[in-house]
Amino acid sequence: MTATAATGGGTAYVLPPLPPARRAAKRKADRRRRLTVLAFMSPWILGFSVFFGYPLVMTVYLSFTHYDLLSSPRYIGLANYKYLLGGIPGINHAVNYNGTGDPTVWKAIKNTLWVIAIMVPLQVVFAYGVALMIARARSGKGIFRTIFYLPALAPPVAATLAFVYILNPATGPVNNLLGHLGIDGPLWFQDPTWSKRSLTLLAMCGIGNTMIIFLAAILDVPRHLYESSEIDGAGPFQRMLYVTLPSISPVILFSIVIGMIQGLQYFTQAYVAGNVASGQASQAGDQSVSGLGYPENSTLMYPVLLYQAGFQAFRMGYASALAVMLLVVSFAVTLVIIVTSRRWVHYAGDDRRARRARRRWRRS
Numbered sequence: 001m002t003a004t005a006a007t008g009g010g011t012a013y014v015l016p017p018l019p020p021a022r023r024a025a026k027r028k029a030d031r032r033r034r035l036t037v038l039a040f041m042s043p044w045i046l047g048f049s050v051f052f053g054y055p056l057v058m059t060v061y062l063s064f065t066h067y068d069l070l071s072s073p074r075y076i077g078l079a080n081y082k083y084l085l086g087g088i089p090g091i092n093h094a095v096n097y098n099g100t101g102d103p104t105v106w107k108a109i110k111n112t113l114w115v116i117a118i119m120v121p122l123q124v125v126f127a128y129g130v131a132l133m134i135a136r137a138r139s140g141k142g143i144f145r146t147i148f149y150l151p152a153l154a155p156p157v158a159a160t161l162a163f164v165y166i167l168n169p170a171t172g173p174v175n176n177l178l179g180h181l182g183i184d185g186p187l188w189f190q191d192p193t194w195s196k197r198s199l200t201l202l203a204m205c206g207i208g209n210t211m212i213i214f215l216a217a218i219l220d221v222p223r224h225l226y227e228s229s230e231i232d233g234a235g236p237f238q239r240m241l242y243v244t245l246p247s248i249s250p251v252i253l254f255s256i257v258i259g260m261i262q263g264l265q266y267f268t269q270a271y272v273a274g275n276v277a278s279g280q281a282s283q284a285g286d287q288s289v290s291g292l293g294y295p296e297n298s299t300l301m302y303p304v305l306l307y308q309a310g311f312q313a314f315r316m317g318y319a320s321a322l323a324v325m326l327l328v329v330s331f332a333v334t335l336v337i338i339v340t341s342r343r344w345v346h347y348a349g350d351d352r353r354a355r356r357a358r359r360r361w362r363r364s
Contacts, residue, residue, distance in 0.1 A: 056327075063320040073317065080321035102318075107297045108305040111196065115266050115301065119200045120259040124252070127207040131214035132240075145215070152208025160272040163202045164189055189277035192298035199269055199299065210255050217248040246346040253341045257334055264330050267303035274299040302326060 038045075063080055065073035085091045086101020088109065134144045151159065166172050167188035175185030186194045225243045234242065245252070271292065278294035292308050293300030300308075306326070310319030 059320045059323050061320075062317050063324045065317045065320075067316040067320075068314045069316055070314070076317070080318045081325075083318060084321055084325060104293075104297060104300060104305060105322075107293075108300050108302045111270075111298065111300055112264060112266065112302040114196055115199075116260060116263040119196075119203050119266075120256070120263045122200060123203055123207050123210065124255050124259060126204055127210035127255070128214050128252075130207065130211045131218055132244075134211075134215055135218045145212070148211055149208035151205040154206075156268040157272050159206065160202065160269045161276060163198070163205075164273055164276045167198055167201075189273055189299075190295060192296040195273070195277075195295060195298040199273060202269060202273075210259075213251055213255065214248065217251040218244060221247040249345040250347060253337070253345050257337055260333055260337065261330055264326060264333070265303055266301050267307070270299040270301045270304050271307070274304070 062073055064075060064077060066076045066079075067073040083100070083102055084105055087103060087105035088101070089106060130148050134141055134148070137144060154162075167174055169175050169185060169187045169190055172188075175188075178185040188194050188198045221244060225247065226239055229239050229243050274294040275291040278291045292304055292312075302322070303326070306319050306322040309315045309322060
């Protein structure tokens with residue numbers, strides 16, 4: 001029977017309690033459902049625990065120890081973090097470390113900041129420009145897509161080796177061509193001023209994946225938005241600024257976040273370029289050069305410093321502190337980008353942002 005209760009607005013119907021047998025059966029069904037979900041998730045849980053969770057916990061633990069891979073870890077507290085932060089001039093003076101810090105960490109941080117501030121934005125802008133050009137091409141779209149995407153298929157090590165050879169200041173085809181034109185080519189990877197610029201040129205050749213994502217987003221913009229804006233008198237630049245960019249802003253956000261994370265972890269190209277370029281210098285007669293960071297630590301990125309500390313100097317505790325700091329900074333940067341994206345990312349169905357974009361266009 002159904003129980004009823006009188007209320008001010010009428011009669012409210014209250015379902016009767018289930019019999020004990022049905023309650024037990026319902027609990028058993030819920031438990032079976034949870035176990036089924038857990039069984040399907042168990043491969044991921046096992047992989048996450050073994051390949052991410054446990055290494056992460058051990059990295060945090062080792063960051064508070066002195067560990068050289070040969071003896072047992074010895075707890076030293078915050079010494080590794082003090083040595084890391086002591087190499088940053090502003091923090092060094094603020095906490096009065098008296099200059100006791102890693103002398104190379106600040107150079108590695110500046111090189112990584114250069115990658116984030118210059119290389120990543122250039123990659124995003126270039127990928128967007130290429131995608132926009134291909135989307136508006138009247139013919140040959142397939143050929144252009146193939147040409148711009150093919151370099152992204154090359155393995156990073158092979159692409160870097162080829163680029164160092166092409167930009168060889170003595171025998172490379174680029175400087176030979178510039179010489180025929182009467183131009184003295186730069187030293188590229190042999191010059192600390194040009195080494196990061198050379199890595200940026202290499203990154204520009206590998207924008208295929210980002211370009212494909214942008215191209216799909218641009219082609220997915222509804223045509224009626226372009227037609228409406230054209231009727232309202234918007235020119236090509238205004239259509240791009242107030243129709244294309246707001247419509248693909250989620251893809252721009254995705255590209256920036258992924259680019260920032262990859263920039264903070266930029267390792268392979270800098271490692272290979274520094275070693276190969278230093279080998280060329282050694283063959284030319286300079287036997288005093290070192291591979292990592294060559295020339296003059298201009299390619300010493302933060303992950304390269306981490307590798308050097310852990311697998312060359314066998315200071316695994318300090319390398320763990322570097323890794324933990326990299327994780328914290330990556331999380332913080334990603335969080336800041338996502339939080340601030342609410343001001344400029346437009347999602348489908350968000351009428352408030354659409355009205356705001358239309359008001360900005362009308363005021364312009």
